[in-house]
Amino acid sequence: xxxxxxxGATTFVYFAAFAFYLLRMASGRESWGRWGAxxxxxxxxxxxxxxxxxxxxxxxxxxxxxxxxxxYESLIFFSWSITAVYLFFERxxxxxxxxxxxxxxxxxxxxxxxxxxxxDSRIQPLIPALQSxxxxxxxxxxxxxxxxxxxxxxxxxxxxVKGPAIQTGGKARPAxxxxxxxxxxxxxxxxxxxxxxxxxxxxxxxxxxxxxxxxSVVLGFVFxxxxxxxxxxxxxxxxxxxxxxxxxxxxxxVTWLVYAIMLHSRYIRGWRERPMAVMAVIxxxxxxxxxxxxxxxxxxxTYQ
Amino acid sequence: xxxxxxxxxxxxxxxLAVVLLIAIAAASILGTLIPQQEAAxxxxxxxxxxxxxxxxxxxxxxxxxxxxxxxxxxxxxLNLIVCSLDxxxxxxxxxxxxxxxxxxxxxxxxxxxxxxxxxxDREEAAKRATSLLEKIAGPVTRRERGERIFLHAHxxxxxxxxxxxxxxxxxxxxxxxxxxxxxGFEGYMTIPEGESTATVRLKSGRGERVLPFSVRCDRFVLxxxxxxxxxxxxxxxxxxxxxxxxxxxxxxxxxxxxxxxxRFYQSSYGTMPGGNPVLTVVQRERKVMEVEIAPxxxxxxxxxxxxxxxxxxxxxxxxxxxxxKLGVTAPSGSRQFWVFAAIEQIVAANPGILEQVPLFDPASxxxxxxxxxxxxxxxxxxxxxxxxxGVPMVALGAAVLMAGLxxxxxxxxxxxxxxxxxxxxxxxxxxxxxxxRDEAGMNRELDRLADAxxxxxxxxx
Numbered sequence: 001x002x003x004x005x006x007x008g009a010t011t012f013v014y015f016a017a018f019a020f021y022l023l024r025m026a027s028g029r030e031s032w033g034r035w036g037a038x039x040x041x042x043x044x045x046x047x048x049x050x051x052x053x054x055x056x057x058x059x060x061x062x063x064x065x066x067x068x069x070x071x072y073e074s075l076i077f078f079s080w081s082i083t084a085v086y087l088f089f090e091r092x093x094x095x096x097x098x099x100x101x102x103x104x105x106x107x108x109x110x111x112x113x114x115x116x117x118x119x120d121s122r123i124q125p126l127i128p129a130l131q132s133x134x135x136x137x138x139x140x141x142x143x144x145x146x147x148x149x150x151x152x153x154x155x156x157x158x159x160x161v162k163g164p165a166i167q168t169g170g171k172a173r174p175a176x177x178x179x180x181x182x183x184x185x186x187x188x189x190x191x192x193x194x195x196x197x198x199x200x201x202x203x204x205x206x207x208x209x210x211x212x213x214x215x216s217v218v219l220g221f222v223f224x225x226x227x228x229x230x231x232x233x234x235x236x237x238x239x240x241x242x243x244x245x246x247x248x249x250x251x252x253x254v255t256w257l258v259y260a261i262m263l264h265s266r267y268i269r270g271w272r273e274r275p276m277a278v279m280a281v282i283x284x285x286x287x288x289x290x291x292x293x294x295x296x297x298x299x300x301x302t303y304q
Numbered sequence: 305x306x307x308x309x310x311x312x313x314x315x316x317x318x319x320l321a322v323v324l325l326i327a328i329a330a331a332s333i334l335g336t337l338i339p340q341q342e343a344a345x346x347x348x349x350x351x352x353x354x355x356x357x358x359x360x361x362x363x364x365x366x367x368x369x370x371x372x373x374x375x376x377x378x379x380x381x382l383n384l385i386v387c388s389l390d391x392x393x394x395x396x397x398x399x400x401x402x403x404x405x406x407x408x409x410x411x412x413x414x415x416x417x418x419x420x421x422x423x424x425d426r427e428e429a430a431k432r433a434t435s436l437l438e439k440i441a442g443p444v445t446r447r448e449r450g451e452r453i454f455l456h457a458h459x460x461x462x463x464x465x466x467x468x469x470x471x472x473x474x475x476x477x478x479x480x481x482x483x484x485x486x487x488g489f490e491g492y493m494t495i496p497e498g499e500s501t502a503t504v505r506l507k508s509g510r511g512e513r514v515l516p517f518s519v520r521c522d523r524f525v526l527x528x529x530x531x532x533x534x535x536x537x538x539x540x541x542x543x544x545x546x547x548x549x550x551x552x553x554x555x556x557x558x559x560x561x562x563x564x565x566x567r568f569y570q571s572s573y574g575t576m577p578g579g580n581p582v583l584t585v586v587q588r589e590r591k592v593m594e595v596e597i598a599p600x601x602x603x604x605x606x607x608x609x610x611x612x613x614x615x616x617x618x619x620x621x622x623x624x625x626x627x628x629k630l631g632v633t634a635p636s637g638s639r640q641f642w643v644f645a646a647i648e649q650i651v652a653a654n655p656g657i658l659e660q661v662p663l664f665d666p667a668s669x670x671x672x673x674x675x676x677x678x679x680x681x682x683x684x685x686x687x688x689x690x691x692x693x694g695v696p697m698v699a700l701g702a703a704v705l706m707a708g709l710x711x712x713x714x715x716x717x718x719x720x721x722x723x724x725x726x727x728x729x730x731x732x733x734x735x736x737x738x739x740x741r742d743e744a745g746m747n748r749e750l751d752r753l754a755d756a757x758x759x760x761x762x763x764x765x
Binding site: 125132225229236239261264 | 321329335336534536569695706
């Protein structure tokens with residue numbers, strides 16, 4: 001079970017990445033941010049290798065299937081998606097501020113998968129309901145969508161944490177620049193400012209966060225749409241009906257509708273920044289209910 | 305969207321769309337929190353009769369098939385249609401609109417980053433700018449006004465159609481769902497191994513449907529992995545038309561079979577009694593009678609002029625296995641008692657039970673002792689049968705919806721203007737643009753374009 005060992009180690013690598021991102025926010029030094037990004041990337045590489053190993057060893061056991069078949073594997077893949085989608089946006093937006101909120105999510109899902117006594121980490125054979133070519137495309141698209149919504153949630157949370165008393169406007173730029181500019185305007189040297197104040201100063205401008213929320217929600221919205229569609233095709237083959245109003249299906253629709261409302265409001269009513277942040281938080285709550293909450297409700301979709 | 309007709313402008317409004325989406329989301333959440341359909345039984349039983357009949361009347365226990373859920377969907381469809389009727393002409397105008405190449409503002413108002421100064425003369429610089437602009441945005445229109453040259457090009461005008469395409473996709477999906485609702489059906493078939501049937505029990509108690517052919521279950525196969533988890537559920541079926549074997553096929557989970565336009569899915573399995581249970585009557589170690597019994601039948605024990613009536617036949621009574629309830633009427637008096645097939649095990653597991661519960665004593669009518677032999681059980685397969693002519697339409701709608709989403713969120717209409725004017729140092733070039741979406745991406749593209757125009761000039765000198 002070498003894959004489980006690597007995954008266990010990856011959990012702590014993600015924690016280390018979180019610590020570096022936190023140091024960056026506390027000290028205002030971008031070098032810590034670079035360490036955070038590097039560590040997160042290393043964790044993602046190990047994570048990817050472990051998933052590949054797990055896939056290969058399932059074939060060696062004669063029950064070959066993609067590692068996406070039970071709660072353990074889904075948590076592991078969710079965590080992988082969160083880190084991957086976050087690093088994608090970090091590169092694209094050239095801003096490392098969000099790592100301090102996103103990496104804990106990746107870490108927590110890994111830790112839950114590895115440490116919970118109720119979750120079986122062994123590779124299990126596929127039960128008949130999961131023996132389908134649609135398994136991989138359905139699960140991968142859904143989780144990439146969930147991961148993008150996680151990034152949007154983190155950005156929304158940041159915007160709400162910083163509160164309304166902040167300057168608006170400004171286009172995307174490295175957070176380090178923003179910090180330097182602020183310091184330039186501030187008469188006192190950096191080390192005289194309190195840690196929370198530095199943390200607050202490093203949070204990107206609302207316009208940047210707003211752009212990030214919008215872009216990640218759009219990505220998640222499209223992935224969730226593909227996920228619902230592939231799921232429908234699969235259900236059409238497995239259950240005899242492309243839609244059965246099973247709680248997970250219903251909640252995925254609710255989640256999709258919440259983000260549809262959010263995007264319509266932005267498009268038509270010009271919602272920006274705080275209302276978008278609030279919607280990103282509400283949407284993420286729906287994601288969590290869709291993913292884990294519905295296991296408490298009876299239905300066809302529950303994880304074993 | 306300001307119409308003279310207030311009703312039309314109400315149905316065209318996006319505000320209505322958002323309200324409807326919120327209402328549909330809220331109703332759907334309700335449908336997952338309140339037990340639905342068959343699952344609602346125990347919940348309804350706990351409510352008072354007034355409440356339960358009221359809630360049943362407003363279809364709270366079948367939200368997704370209720371009239372008000374359908375009404376919300378119908379309103380959304382109407383909203384989408386009216387809104388699209390409004391949107392289409394505007395979209396068409398936006399798509400066809402020709403921009404003036406020289407509508408660009410004065411160079412002085414442009415952000416500094418987008419102004420490039422080169423040593424080339426104006427005409428040569430215009431040629432280079434034209435070829436660069438052509439590469440990213442297609443044909444370039446040019447206009448000269450006095451000392452200035454204006455260049456203009458645009459790409460992705462079709463992306464304005466993204467929103468109407470999404471709306472059309474949703475409407476097509478809805479139409480497909482309606483087709484399925486009105487001309488399709490869904491139900492279950494239970495077929496014991498070796499038998500055939502043509503009857504489908506329709507979902508949610510809508511009665512039965514007899515197929516124009518029958519389905520025979522030749523074999524039901526259940527395989528397990530080493531760890532005990534199920535590996536395969538498979539039914540080997542033969543379809544019989546006019547009594548002749550028309551086709552044989554295996555149905556597995558995830559691998560349905562279509563015959564006669566109806567799809568058959570592996571849905572469940574189990575065992576059922578293969579016949580009637582047999583009751584044996586013993587008198588002083590001697591078997592006096594052995595009868596195959598069915599509910600409500602009666603037989604006579606001649607010696608004591610007793611009539612034995614079968615009151616109930618249970619497959620599994622109180623988790624203690626098959627049992628029958630007998631009522632014996634004789635001149636000596638009448639009594640009722642249960643006869644369990646597994647009476648020996650029951651007594652072994654619950655010593656003294658026959659004294660505590662005389663009702664379970666198979667020797668209640670002395671001098672006879674009754675015993676029950678349950679019928680042989682045999683496997684059956686549970687199939688789901690469905691016909692949904694709306695599926696291709698739903699699939700088409702989903703594809704259209706997806707295409708629309710990709711256009712709306714990953715394509716934009718980008719319009720570019722370039723202004724060239726003679727300056728002291730050579731030619732000053734200004735680059736501006738507008739995008740229907742993703743201003744940040746547009747800014748990056750404009751930066752690249754301005755850089756390219758400048759860089760190529762430097763390489764040329």
